[in-house]
Amino acid sequence: MLKEECFYLGKIVSKFSFKGEVLIKLDTDEPEEYTGMESVFVEYNENLVPFFIERSGLHRSTLLRVKFEDVDTEEGAEDIMKCAVYLPLNKLPELDGDKFYFHEIIGFTVEDVNYGTVGKITAINDSTAQSLFEIDKDGKQVLIPLNDEFIEKLDKKNKIIFVKTPEGLIDLYLD
Structure with a gap:
């Protein structure tokens, strides 16, 4: 194993x-x-x-x-x-609704309400005080705090996480 x-x-x-x-x-x-x-x-x-x-x-x-x-x-x-x-x-218990295990969402697409498609989740960084989505956007890394207030909806079937991040957060990584 x-x-x-x-x-x-x-x-x-x-x-x-x-x-x-x-x-x-x-x-x-x-x-x-x-x-x-x-x-x-x-x-x-x-x-x-x-x-x-x-x-x-x-x-x-x-x-x-x-x-x-x-x-x-x-x-x-x-x-x-x-x-x-x-x-x-x-052996992990099944989670209801918008709850998820970190390993489940690797590869999911992140869609921001204001920005649009951010990219694919490559990892979850939980070594910091605030866990972070590590997202690949055309070869650039975007970090979004894994915060319940930012997560709007989880679509497990289509592997999409819909988020609403503070204005300018995503642009910090891409400009």
Whole structure:
């Protein structure tokens, strides 16, 4: 399994018992969606390794208490401490309406109400305080803040995002 085919679910943050149980800090608004999993991928030595789950349950809201098969000791749990946990993209819950996952909109066309066709989304930059659409417009990069107030409509069927940006924002990148 390649990392590009997965989404980040969380991180193993602590041991829970001397029998190998661990706590995973989930990066989700709906942790209860992930209590019945059979397996996950753990990033171990820069590889995604499948780990099968014997049992799991929520522990204090966003922590998932997990007992993995073949991790039966405190030392075994220590070995996977601070490792990232992933699931395949097809395990993401379906989103309603104009909600979307970042990976879903790569390749979508951005249409601005005032400017017209801006270009195609090549990436989402979420390493800054404000996530940004990275858009290719005839070889030039245009950055638009991923802001609910700017997004007018999402047309998943035709792969178009309609936005209304402040006047002059797009021109900053193209002049």
